[in-house]
Structure formats: C-alpha cells, structure tokens
Amino acid sequence: MKKVSKKAFALLLSSTMVAALAGCGGGDSAPAADNAPAADTGSADTQEPAAESNAEDSGSSEAAASSTNLSGALDIWAWGADDEAKSREGALEIFVAEHPELDVTYTIIPTADSVWDQKASAALASGSAGDVMQMSPDYYGMNTDYYIDLNPYVEADGVNLDDVLVDGIIDGYYDTDGKLEGFPLLANCFVMAYNKDMFEAAGVPVPEAGWTLSDLADWGQTFAGGEGANQTYGLAKHWVMNNMMPFACGGVPYTDDLSTSKMGEPEIVESLTLYKDLIDKGIVPNDTALETIPAETLFVSGKCAMYPCGGFETITVTNDADENGINIGFCPMPSDSNGNEINVQYATGWAITATSKNPDAGWQFLKESAYANDEMAKQTAIAGMPSNKNVAETYYGGITFKGEGLDNSYYVEHMGNTHLNPFGGTLASSGNIWTSMIEAVLLDNQDPQAVVDQYAPQIEAEFSGYSFNN
Amino acid sequence: MSSMSKKKKKMSGIQKRNNINFYLYISPWLLFFIVLTVYPMLKSLSLAFTDSDFSGKGNFIGLNNFIQAFTVDVQFKAAFRNTICYVLMYVPLSLILSFFLGWLLSRKVKLLGFWRTVFYMPYITSGVAVTILWGWIFNGTYGIINYVLSLFGITGPNWLGDKRLALGCIVVMCLWSLGNQILIMLAGIQDIPDSYYESAQIDGASTIRQVFAITLPLSTPTIFFNLVIGVISAFQLFNQPYILTNGGPVDSTLTVAMVIFRNAFQYGKMGYASCIAWCLFIVIMIFTGIINASQKKWVFYDN
Structure with a gap:
C-alpha cells in the first residue's frame, strides 16, 4: 500500500510537471502573421487578411476599416503604474464601452525593474504578443520587424495628421526608411x-x-551657497540633464538619419566642459546618488532655484511645493548658442504587431487613442499631453496647478521644439557610453577633450553596428 | 551461459523496480533540469556563435563574438576586471567574517538566540530595500557615514561617486548580508566534538590556540563549501551595482552579469550576451576547479 502510494504520488507529480510544461510550450502553436486571416477570429468577415504584407498588398482601401464593420478579438498590452496605469485603464474602458462589437482584452504591465521589457520582448520574439502593443520611439520598439507599417492605414483614412495631432508628436515614429512603426498616444516635454x-x-x-x-554659469552662482544638508543650488540635477547636455552648445548626438554619430564634435566637448563648470561652481549639485536623493526633493524643499519639470510630474512637483510653502513659477527652458530650445521629448504610443489577427480593429484603437476620441484623450491627459491636438489645446493646456499662473500651456506650445530623447530604445548602448563620458568628466575630473577622444569612437562603432545601418 | 542469464534475470527483478522507482522519483526534478537548465544552456551555446537578436534568429558568425569581447568591447574588459576585483575582495573577507561570527555565535553568551537572529536578519531582508538603504548610508551629502566623520572634522568622500571607492562600498554592502554563510559556518563549528576542546583545555591550551588548532582545521570542509558557493555567487554580482550605481561611476562597478543583462535585454544582442555568459561560465568553472583541486592540501575531514 505504502509502495503504491509512493508510486502514485510520483506519477502524479510527473504528470503535473508534464502538463505544466506542455502549458508553457503552448506559445508554439501561436498563429503566424503571414497565414492568419482576420476571419479566423471572426474578425471583419468582409475584410481581407490584414497583417503587414497583406495590408500593403490589398491596397489602402481595405486597411481603412471603419468601426462599423469590426468584430472579433483584440488583445492590448499596455505599460504603466499608478496614475499612468489609471489613465491607461480609463481610456481602454472607454474604448471597450464604445465597441461592444469587439472582444477587447487588455493587460497593464509595470515598467519598473524591466518587467515590461522582459515580458514584451519575450512575447514579441515568440509571436505571442498582443494585437496592439504599447511602444515608444525613445524607449522601446523602433527599427524592429515586430510591428506593421501604419502608413497604408494613414493614407487610406486620408486624414491630414497635422490637423489632428500635436505638432512634432508623430515624427519620432517614422523609421529612417519611412516605415511608420507606431502611432502616438501622448508625449511629455519639460518646462523650467x-x-x-x-x-x-x-x-x-x-x-x-x-x-x-x-549664462547660467554666470548668474547661477548667486544661488550656490551653504554647506552639507543646507547647501543651495541654481539648478537641480534632474535625470533629464544628461539627455539635454548633447544639445547644450549647439551640437547634436547624431545625424537625422541615424547613420553617423556626432559625439566627437567640438560642441560635445564644449557641453561637457560647461556641465563640469556648472558642477564645479556649485550651481548644479554634484550628487551621484540620484536614486537616494531625488532632485525634485531638493527643489520643493527650497534648496534649488530651478528644476526642469516634466509634464509627467507637474502635479507632484506643484503639490509638493505648495505643501512646503514654496512659491514656484514656470519659465522657458534654456536655448543653445543658436537660439534653439533645449528640450527633450519622451513619447508613448501604440503599435500593431505583425502577428496580429485583427489589425483593422487595432488601427481603430490606435486612431481613437491618438486623435479620434476626445474622451479617451482626456483620460490620457492624466499621464501627459495627449497627442489629440484638440484635447491638448482646449483641455490639457488649460489644466491648472496649485500656484499662481501654473498650467500645461507651455508643454503644448513647445512640444514642436523638442528633441526626441536621444539615447532611448535602440540607441541605449550609445546612451550608456555617453553616461560614462559624463561620469568621467564630472566625477573623475578627466579632461573633456580627452574623454571625447576616448569614447566617441566607441559610440561610432556602436552606430555602425546598429541593424538599421547594416 | 545459462547461469549468467539466470543471474541477470534474478538481478533485474529487484534492480529494475529500483531503477523505475529511482527515475520516477527524480523525474520531476529531472524534467525541470532538462527543460529549464540543460536546454537553455545548449541553446545559449549555439547562440554564442551567432549575431542573434532577441527573437533568437541570426546568422552563424563563428568566433566573432568572442573576438569582439576580448579585443574591442571596452565595457566587457572593464566589467571582467571589476568582477575579478570584487571576487578577490569579497570572498576572503566573507570567509573570515563568517568564520569569526560563526565562532562567536557558537559560544555560550547571553541572548544567543537574539544575536543569531540579528546576524541572520539581513539575509532575509529584501535585497532591493537593503541596497537602497546602503545608498543613503553612503550618500556623500546626507549619508550617516559622512555625518559621523564630520563630527570629527573630517570631510567624507563621495563614496559611490568616486571610482576608486565605489566597488569597495558594494563589497561592504554585500558583507552585511552574510547571514546564510554564518549559519552554515555555525553548523560546521557546532559539529566539532566537545571532547577535542576538553582535551585541549586539560593540556592548558588557550581559547585562541583552540580556535586555530581545533576549530579552524575542523571547519575547513565548511569553509571549502562557503568558498565554492561564495566564488560562484560573487562572479554573478548584479543586484547591488545595478540598483545603486548602474555600473558607474565611469564603469567602475560594472560587472559581467550587468554586461550580459544590458546586451540581452537592453540592446537585444542575444548572441553576444550568450557569448559573454559562456565566458563567465568558463571562468567560474576554472576557479571552481582550482579550488576543488586545492582542497586536498588544506581541507581536513574528521574521518
């Protein structure tokens, strides 16, 4: 009896294991893009197969599905936590309510600790990702084969995007070969x-x-003083500073077509020299442990005169300042020596996967998220400036904050002047080298010219190794 | 001939059942081991010779990844140097400390249970929380270390911002969480028969003499175990530098595990990441092999 029980137990364990592993391997049976007609899911029975190649082959008219003849399932993967997750969920629920003909499922995954990166990467690689995936031109998703080209859908709709989208918000979604990888949802830039x-x-x-x-290197010294915990500064070292600095003296990190690094140019040496000067003079804090002392804390506690405030944190910053009795105002971001504003854009959008079985429904969602559904855009406004031009100008721009004359209008007016976050996503390896360059100058007191001479060739090598340059 | 087959038949009855039971009982583990360890290892070995991206698709490029790692990749070289430095600092210190604390906790002192709990506690505390806490402790402006130094008129350095100190700070931080090694050491020390100490006491040996003549030699099997485990885990250092310094300043805390992570999950270079992972694996194997070979000369087994 005892032996039988042991055997039975072992068999039970083994069977469970096999079943579990079989479940894990279920992804293998995921349908491929090239042979997945939309009708398989009951989607759009009047439509052609709608994966990337099919959308191109069948002509743009088929791609321009109206919401009236959509059906089937639509799986959406989004990222977000806290307010961003609430905003995403709010917009998704509106879409779900307005499209009872679709069986919409969605998942909101946090980005902290690379959870999104790992789940999305694995799912995209194995072909088990959602029909629609969150993506960002400055974070994750550009220059890949995972997403379909959205140009045919845009052309089929015949909408002039300049009329419906905030200026400059879609530019980053085009690959150098013209492919439209994704469609915007929101973007954030900075105000000082x-x-x-x-x-x-x-x-x-x-x-x-x-x-x-x-200029700040001169008048900013007025604010530098005190010691230890009472030390005051001119400008908080927000994490965005490292991404702003390549532009500080009129330089650019690379050519527009991403073919060539410009990190060996004299303007980069000047930027590094200026950055060090600002730190040495005590205008910008020399605090390397940014993760333990947030720059925002320094500003809202009255220890920094200025703080580059991102659209995603305006509520927090203004509320914290108000709680601490700090009167704050907004002024323009700095310009480079050519008079161009130094501002960085962080964008979030959506893309339709090449494995999607219901790309037409996906396009409907992308379109409504971007510009065709004001209520969804208002939900999006919780997390940043919606790409929907109308809502951005009439609703988001008018949102006010605690403090005199503080609202979102600067973000709306200046989004068109921004540079896309220079070292996100595909270019992360170059970004890590740029971080080393900054640390070599600011922390290790190395000569900026020597640092550029040492590291710029490494970035050039990275650029020549990127898939889109081969 | 017939007696042989008879013998074979006779053996097979018991042995067959034993064999079946053996494989049946270990099958859950074996299945997981094959699917989740053996297969990924073989897959990553095959990827190491390709330029695969995250999808696992790529072209065979021979030894190019290895050549790039050892001749071109500055970050890989820096990471390897840092990792070796970390292993050489952390492992000996952890062995000395765990032996010393294990010995202390084996003594008959007041509140023994309390002290054992105190020393084990850091090991079961969330690694991320502990790391962030240490970030505050080492903070150049607001950290408690520099505050204490300032009471004596000393201006403390920017601990994590100085490339000469940052790796040392991480070693200190990791030494704080030695609870498991201490526990293993304590078990080893407690396993030494009291009769040895009683004999030594009769012969008039001092406590220090007893430690070096009895406790230390008879703890060498435990030290050996901690050494092997310590070297393997030290080579895989990731969490602390990733959370606290992200490899900086100027790559001074960049580790091989971080380079693997960056290439695999940030840059999508699965082939290259696999190549580095195998380099790390081979180095760990070499170190472990040397330690294993050397045990004959310094590990003393009671029996």
Missing part, C-alpha cells in the same frame, strides 16, 4: 520651474526665452 522666493531674494531676473546654460 523656478523658486520665486529664491529669485527675489537673490535679485536675479527670471530667465526669459533664449537664455542659455552658459
């Missing part, structure tokens, strides 16, 4: 928040449009 009381006490005029970081 300043401490009114510190400026008044120092007798320094508030910076006006066209001010430069070189």
Whole structure:
C-alpha cells in the first residue's frame, strides 16, 4: 500500500510537471502573421487578411476599416503604474464601452525593474504578443520587424495628421526608411520651474526665452551657497540633464538619419566642459546618488532655484511645493548658442504587431487613442499631453496647478521644439557610453577633450553596428 | 551461459523496480533540469556563435563574438576586471567574517538566540530595500557615514561617486548580508566534538590556540563549501551595482552579469550576451576547479 502510494504520488507529480510544461510550450502553436486571416477570429468577415504584407498588398482601401464593420478579438498590452496605469485603464474602458462589437482584452504591465521589457520582448520574439502593443520611439520598439507599417492605414483614412495631432508628436515614429512603426498616444516635454522666493531674494531676473546654460554659469552662482544638508543650488540635477547636455552648445548626438554619430564634435566637448563648470561652481549639485536623493526633493524643499519639470510630474512637483510653502513659477527652458530650445521629448504610443489577427480593429484603437476620441484623450491627459491636438489645446493646456499662473500651456506650445530623447530604445548602448563620458568628466575630473577622444569612437562603432545601418 | 542469464534475470527483478522507482522519483526534478537548465544552456551555446537578436534568429558568425569581447568591447574588459576585483575582495573577507561570527555565535553568551537572529536578519531582508538603504548610508551629502566623520572634522568622500571607492562600498554592502554563510559556518563549528576542546583545555591550551588548532582545521570542509558557493555567487554580482550605481561611476562597478543583462535585454544582442555568459561560465568553472583541486592540501575531514 505504502509502495503504491509512493508510486502514485510520483506519477502524479510527473504528470503535473508534464502538463505544466506542455502549458508553457503552448506559445508554439501561436498563429503566424503571414497565414492568419482576420476571419479566423471572426474578425471583419468582409475584410481581407490584414497583417503587414497583406495590408500593403490589398491596397489602402481595405486597411481603412471603419468601426462599423469590426468584430472579433483584440488583445492590448499596455505599460504603466499608478496614475499612468489609471489613465491607461480609463481610456481602454472607454474604448471597450464604445465597441461592444469587439472582444477587447487588455493587460497593464509595470515598467519598473524591466518587467515590461522582459515580458514584451519575450512575447514579441515568440509571436505571442498582443494585437496592439504599447511602444515608444525613445524607449522601446523602433527599427524592429515586430510591428506593421501604419502608413497604408494613414493614407487610406486620408486624414491630414497635422490637423489632428500635436505638432512634432508623430515624427519620432517614422523609421529612417519611412516605415511608420507606431502611432502616438501622448508625449511629455519639460518646462523650467523656478523658486520665486529664491529669485527675489537673490535679485536675479527670471530667465526669459533664449537664455542659455552658459549664462547660467554666470548668474547661477548667486544661488550656490551653504554647506552639507543646507547647501543651495541654481539648478537641480534632474535625470533629464544628461539627455539635454548633447544639445547644450549647439551640437547634436547624431545625424537625422541615424547613420553617423556626432559625439566627437567640438560642441560635445564644449557641453561637457560647461556641465563640469556648472558642477564645479556649485550651481548644479554634484550628487551621484540620484536614486537616494531625488532632485525634485531638493527643489520643493527650497534648496534649488530651478528644476526642469516634466509634464509627467507637474502635479507632484506643484503639490509638493505648495505643501512646503514654496512659491514656484514656470519659465522657458534654456536655448543653445543658436537660439534653439533645449528640450527633450519622451513619447508613448501604440503599435500593431505583425502577428496580429485583427489589425483593422487595432488601427481603430490606435486612431481613437491618438486623435479620434476626445474622451479617451482626456483620460490620457492624466499621464501627459495627449497627442489629440484638440484635447491638448482646449483641455490639457488649460489644466491648472496649485500656484499662481501654473498650467500645461507651455508643454503644448513647445512640444514642436523638442528633441526626441536621444539615447532611448535602440540607441541605449550609445546612451550608456555617453553616461560614462559624463561620469568621467564630472566625477573623475578627466579632461573633456580627452574623454571625447576616448569614447566617441566607441559610440561610432556602436552606430555602425546598429541593424538599421547594416 | 545459462547461469549468467539466470543471474541477470534474478538481478533485474529487484534492480529494475529500483531503477523505475529511482527515475520516477527524480523525474520531476529531472524534467525541470532538462527543460529549464540543460536546454537553455545548449541553446545559449549555439547562440554564442551567432549575431542573434532577441527573437533568437541570426546568422552563424563563428568566433566573432568572442573576438569582439576580448579585443574591442571596452565595457566587457572593464566589467571582467571589476568582477575579478570584487571576487578577490569579497570572498576572503566573507570567509573570515563568517568564520569569526560563526565562532562567536557558537559560544555560550547571553541572548544567543537574539544575536543569531540579528546576524541572520539581513539575509532575509529584501535585497532591493537593503541596497537602497546602503545608498543613503553612503550618500556623500546626507549619508550617516559622512555625518559621523564630520563630527570629527573630517570631510567624507563621495563614496559611490568616486571610482576608486565605489566597488569597495558594494563589497561592504554585500558583507552585511552574510547571514546564510554564518549559519552554515555555525553548523560546521557546532559539529566539532566537545571532547577535542576538553582535551585541549586539560593540556592548558588557550581559547585562541583552540580556535586555530581545533576549530579552524575542523571547519575547513565548511569553509571549502562557503568558498565554492561564495566564488560562484560573487562572479554573478548584479543586484547591488545595478540598483545603486548602474555600473558607474565611469564603469567602475560594472560587472559581467550587468554586461550580459544590458546586451540581452537592453540592446537585444542575444548572441553576444550568450557569448559573454559562456565566458563567465568558463571562468567560474576554472576557479571552481582550482579550488576543488586545492582542497586536498588544506581541507581536513574528521574521518
């Protein structure tokens, strides 16, 4: 009896194991893109197969499905946590409610600790990703074969995107070969928040449009003083600073077509020299442990005169400042020596996977998320500036915050002046080298020219190795 | 001939059942081992010779990944150097500390249970939380270390911002979580028969003499175990530098495991990441092999 029980137990364990493993391997049976007609899921029975190649072959008219003849399942994968997750869920629920003809399922995955990266990468690679995936031109998803080209859908719809999307918000979604990898949802750029009381006490005029970081190296010293925990600064070292600095002295990190690195140019040496100057003079804090002392804390506690405030954090910054009795205002971001604004855009959008069995429904979702559904755009406005031009200008731009004259209008007006986050996504390896260059100059006191001479060839090598340059 | 087959038949009855039972009982583990360890290892070995992206698709490129790693990739070289430095600092210190603390905890002192809990606690505390806590402790402006130093008129350094100190800080941080090694050491020390100490006491040996003449030699099997496990885990250092410094400043805390992670999951270079993973595996095997070969000279088994 005892032996039988042991055997039975072992058999049970083995069977469970086999069943579990079989379940894990279920992805193998995921349908491939090239032979997956939309009708398989009951989707759009009047439509042609709608994967990437099919959309191109069948002509744009087929791609332009209206919401009236959609059906079937639509699986959507989004990222987000806290307010961003709420915003995403709110918009998705509106879409679900307005499209009872579709069987919409969605998953919201946090980005912290690379959870999204790992899940999305694995799913995309194995062909088990959703029909629609969250993506970002500056974070994840460009220059891949995972997504279909959206140009045929845009052309079929015949909508002039300049009329319906915020200026400059879609530019980053085009690959160098013209493929439209994704479609925008929202974007965030920066405004310079300043401490009114510190400026008044120092007798320094508030910076006006066209001010430069070189100017700051002069008048910013007025704010630098104190010791230890009471030390004060001119400008908080927000994490975006490292991504702004390649542009600080009129340089660019690479050519527009991404073919060539420009990190060996004299403007980059000047930028590094200026960055070090700002730190050495105590204008920008030399705090390497950014993860333990958030730059925002320094600003809202009255220890920094200025703070580059991203659209994604305006509510937090203004509320915290208000709680601490800090009067803040907004002024323009700095410009480079050519008068061009130094501002960085972080964008979030959607893409339709090449394995999607219901791309037409996916396009309907992308379109409504981007510009064709004002209620969804209002939900999106919780997390940043929606790409929907109408909602961005009339609703998002008018959102006010605690403090005198603080609203979102700057973000809407200046989005068109921004540079896309230079080292996100595909270019992350170059970004890591740029971080090493900054650390070599700021922390290890190496000569900026020597640093550029040492590291720029490494970035050039990275660029020549990127798949889109081969 | 017939007696042989008879013998064979006789043996097979018991042995066959035993064999079946053996494989049946280990089958859950074996299945997982094959699917989740053997297969991924073989797959990554095949990927190491390709330029595969995350999809696993790529072209065979021979030894190009290995050549790139050892001749072109500056970050790989820096990471390897840092990892070796970390292993050489962390492993000896962890062995000394765990032996010393294990010995202390084996003594008959007041509140023994409390002290054992205290020393084991860091091991079961969330690694991320502990790392962030240490980030605050080492903070150049607001950290408690520099605050204490300032009471004596000393201006403390920017611990994590100085490339000469950052790796040392991570070693200190990791030494704080030695609970498991201490526990293993404690078990080893407690396993030494009391009669040895009683004999030594009768002969008039001091406590220190007893430690070096009895406790230390008879703890060498446990030290050997901790050494092997410590070297393997030290070579795979990832969490602390990833959370605290992200490999900086100037790549001074970049480790091989971080380079593997970056290439695999940030850059999508699965082939190259697999190549580095195999390089790391081979180095760990070499170190483990050397340690294993050397045990005959310094590990003393009681029996």
